[in-house]
Amino acid sequence: MSSPGDLANFVKTYDVRGLVGSQLTAEVVEALAAGFVDEIGAAGTDVVVGHDMRDSSPAFTDAFARGARARGANVVSIGLCSTDETYFASGALNAPAAMFTASHNPATYNGIKFSRAGAQGISADTGLFAIRDRAIQYLTTGIDPVEIPGQYRELDVLPDYAAKLRDLVDLSGIRPLRVVVDAGNGMGGMTVPAVLGTAAGLPALPIEIIPMYFELDGTFPNHEANPLEPANIVDLQKAVVEHGADLGLAFDGDADRCFVVDNLGQAVTPSAVAAIVALREIQRVRAAQPEGEIVVLHNLITSLIVPQTIEAAGAVAVRTNVGHSLIKDKMRETGAIFGGEHSAHYYFRDFWGADNGMLAAMHLLAEFGHQDLPLSDFAKEYDPYYLSGEINSTVTDVPAAYARIVAAYTGIGELDELDGLTITGVTDQDEPFWWFNVRPSNTEPLLRLNVEAGTRAEMERIRDAVLAIIRS
Secondary structure, three states, rough: OHHHHHHHHHHOOOOOOEEEEEEEEEEHHHHHHHHHHHHHHHOOEEEEEEEOOOOOOOHHHHHHHHHHHHOOEEEEEEOOOOOHHHHHHHHHHOOOOEEOOOOOOOOOEEEEEEEEEHHEOHHHHHHHHHHHHHHHHHHHHOOOOOOOOOOOOEEEOHHHHHHHHHHHHEEEEEEEEOOOOEEEOOHHHHHHHHHHOOOOOOOOOEEEEEEEOOOOOOOOOOOOOOOOOHHHHHHHHHHHHOOOOOOOEEEEOOOOOOEEEEEOEEEOHHHHHHHHHHHHHHHHHHHHHOOOEEOOOOOOOOOOHHHHHHOOOOOOEEEOOHHHHHHHHHHHOOOOOOEEEEOOEEHHHHHOOOOOOOHHHHHHHHHOOOOOOOOHHHHHHHOEEEOOOOEEEEOOOHHHHHHHHHHHHHEEEEEOOOOEEEEEEEOOOOOOOOEEEEEEEEOEEEEEEEEEEOHHHHHHHHHHHHHHOOOO
């Protein structure tokens, strides 16, 4: 069982994520709910709560409702949902929200993603650690209930959520597409039939969905619901080829991230998807707003093609740190219309600045479905360079590893410390470009390496050289 001091171990920079029973318990959830209501001043107002398909989620949602109501908040339970459905509810109702999910983590985990009203993210520096500290106090002293507890009601937001996305992206005029969707037994099994099918009462689209693992099952019997790991999209890749499909989509457990596979079963990088969606959003906004600055965000690990595409379309590319709460804040600060991350998080001004993997998938389907090339050819334009993907190394002394890297690359690369350490090669015009970034994990003794270069040989050379330095 958790003691009050243990919360520091699983209330992380961007969300709460812990082991069920030993860290995350009903008592802890009640205290976090009470701390959440106090920190954001939600007494007397609505607070949305939703949950994924994990076995522990319904009981944790009930515990949250008890803690929030005890401190005077009116709880609006939206039940089973994807994370971006809670963002929709938070935005549409202008109410703070809590989503119970551990995203792609194994079944033994659960967690909470908090939002302020309007789907505004909450991170360590913007209230999450303050919520933790209030919860620690409540676990020590007990929750002091207000005189008149909050009310409770249930609300089904899925039909309105699906209609909202259909309003944002019109797919009715695309050519017929055959799409394999791997929901990984996560919440995509519920949202895909509603948004891309007719389950929410919307008109049929010219899309044939071939479902994989749509049964909601928090034990993840087929594979982990983490499409960022190549092993978890192998089934999808095979199915796309076997069915002669135009493409495949893979969602993570809480369905806020979407990964794409082309007609040959090859992964389409999240950077390529970000570039395609960015171009569509720039063109749409520019058509309605011929003058004025248009800003698009990309984190520092996305491919060089992303800022190149943004700038070629006449918009301003703003490079950001990694992290969804940080990027949501930056979306508001800059007025950006779109933001893309290497991890397949995609953020939309028209969706309250929040991330929505389904919406990104719909933009891709719209752009791809209005031309005749197969996706393997269509996506090439947006994937011209060579990326290593993220490579983790166990490191006991991060400053020492940084010092070794700086010593090795001083004079042959430009150093940047926006988020971790980025070094960009100083190269001649006839030499392939390269850059790499190393970032420490927030939660483990790991350094994360990402490399990109103009040729595969150069990417592999830089990758191997930096790994040798990190692991020496």
